[in-house]
Amino acid sequence: MSDTTGKTITCKAAVCWGAGEPLKIETVEVAPPRAHEVRIKILYTGICHTDEYTRSGKDPEGLFPVILGHEGGGIVESVGEGVTGVAVGDHVIPLYTAECRECKFCKSGKTNLCGKVRTTQGQGLMPDSTSRFSINGQSIHHFMGTSTFSEYTVVADVSVVAVNKSAPLDKVCLLGCGITTAWGAVMKQNGIKGSTVAVFGCGAIGLGVISTSAIVGASRIIAVDTNPGKESWAKKMGATDFVNPTKLPEGKRIQDYLIEVTDGGLDFTFDATGNVHVMRAALEACHKGWGVSTIIGVAAAGQEISTRPFQLVTGRVWRGSAFGGVKGRTEIPGLVEDYLKGTLRIDEYVTHHRKFAEINEGFHDMHAGDCIRCVVDMS
Ligand SMILES: NC(=O)C1=CN([C@@H]2O[C@H](COP(=O)(O)OP(=O)(O)OC[C@H]3O[C@@H](n4cnc5c(N)ncnc54)[C@H](OP(=O)(O)O)[C@@H]3O)[C@@H](O)[C@H]2O)C=CC1
Numbered sequence: 001m002s003d004t005t006g007k008t009i010t011c012k013a014a015v016c017w018g019a020g021e022p023l024k025i026e027t028v029e030v031a032p033p034r035a036h037e038v039r040i041k042i043l044y045t046g047i048c049h050t051d052e053y054t055r056s057g058k059d060p061e062g063l064f065p066v067i068l069g070h071e072g073g074g075i076v077e078s079v080g081e082g083v084t085g086v087a088v089g090d091h092v093i094p095l096y097t098a099e100c101r102e103c104k105f106c107k108s109g110k111t112n113l114c115g116k117v118r119t120t121q122g123q124g125l126m127p128d129s130t131s132r133f134s135i136n137g138q139s140i141h142h143f144m145g146t147s148t149f150s151e152y153t154v155v156a157d158v159s160v161v162a163v164n165k166s167a168p169l170d171k172v173c174l175l176g177c178g179i180t181t182a183w184g185a186v187m188k189q190n191g192i193k194g195s196t197v198a199v200f201g202c203g204a205i206g207l208g209v210i211s212t213s214a215i216v217g218a219s220r221i222i223a224v225d226t227n228p229g230k231e232s233w234a235k236k237m238g239a240t241d242f243v244n245p246t247k248l249p250e251g252k253r254i255q256d257y258l259i260e261v262t263d264g265g266l267d268f269t270f271d272a273t274g275n276v277h278v279m280r281a282a283l284e285a286c287h288k289g290w291g292v293s294t295i296i297g298v299a300a301a302g303q304e305i306s307t308r309p310f311q312l313v314t315g316r317v318w319r320g321s322a323f324g325g326v327k328g329r330t331e332i333p334g335l336v337e338d339y340l341k342g343t344l345r346i347d348e349y350v351t352h353h354r355k356f357a358e359i360n361e362g363f364h365d366m367h368a369g370d371c372i373r374c375v376v377d378m379s
């Protein structure tokens, strides 16, 4: 037991007070965990494009004021009554996709989208519909059930997993979102071994899809990105080809180009951009009769996807993937072991480091084009 157990902790957190505003480091009060809740000292957090998406006001579920962040690593400071999955001192990764193992979704065996805390999570609250964060009595919203842009956070016990203490938290924090999402989007699909793959968008997610496709043995991996600087990254991760759609001959659409160079289209495509026009191109670049296109990117409020229904009538499949279809409490400890054994890449993705006080610069880094992931040191 620590001497803060059962007490409110006063600490620093990066608060976003309104859509489009920069984060402001504030002194916040973090109430003790209630039953089935866990309070975590966050040591490191990545910044994901989904944090920027919500900060910018594009997220229809966005609520303010809020403490963003969902790619963290930390140490359990205290636990509420009834918590059995983790203990004080455990090294943990908060999970924005919970895993209760008892709801309809968890028991179905068909999805990782646990329903236990998702409704209150979307309302920026803990499962009992209250917040653990406040500033001078004003309640501050949680985000994605994780809020890792705070020195201390509180999460539901179904939304956290303990990992091997010998793993560096400044690296494995990326398993809280980016690396796991990409890994699962490939590993949870059958048939990628020996198949052709195109990946649209070579940020952390797209590069992770490329890397995992190479590991499982895809026969050809075409990376598509508008940023020429991504070619060397894509090739380093295992892409066999790189195409910049803005450099195609006038009037040539990327899907038509890809169909031409692959004798009819790809077996598998992935959108990792969040752009609905790219999602359409990724679907239409699939091979007639069997091509499967997976949407990973998150599109802004009001955006919709479209294509000719004939694309699906003629056998292409359009699907999506959240957190890579991964069940975090069950599978993340194994991914940490894979990282420690050297069979899962993480280090390469960390291109930028920031101190907590520089978190807004970390958001700017993301827009600079040379940043794959920025990890913020919360200490
Ligand atoms: N489904 C899920 O569970 C998850 C979804 N996401 C979502 O995945 C998406 C990707 O995330 P992340 O990798 O961090 O994002 P990044 O912005 O780092 O990567 C996207 C890449 O796509 C490039 N790009 C932009 N427009 C196009 C285009 N028209 N054609 C081809 N490439 C293009 C960008 O270039 P440039 O740098 O020049 O802009 C960039 O290199 C985001 O929408 C994010 O919100 C993230 C995590 C989990």
Ligand SMILES: N[C@@H](CCC(=O)N[C@@H](CSC=O)C(=O)NCC(=O)O)C(=O)O
Pocket (backbone or CB within 6 Å): 048, 049, 050, 051, 059, 060, 061, 062, 097, 113, 118, 177, 298, 299, 322, 323
């Ligand atoms: N709130 C958004 C949807 C955001 C979204 O799709 N989130 C992904 C994870 S993105 C991580 O970086 C996800 O897992 N979604 C599943 C879920 O249950 O939220 C909106 O309303 O559009």
Ligand SMILES: [Zn+2]
Pocket (backbone or CB within 6 Å): 048, 049, 050, 051, 070, 071, 177, 178
């Ligand atoms: Zn994310």
Ligand SMILES: [Zn+2]
Pocket (backbone or CB within 6 Å): 098, 099, 100, 101, 102, 103, 104, 105, 106, 107, 113, 114, 115, 116
């Ligand atoms: Zn569940």
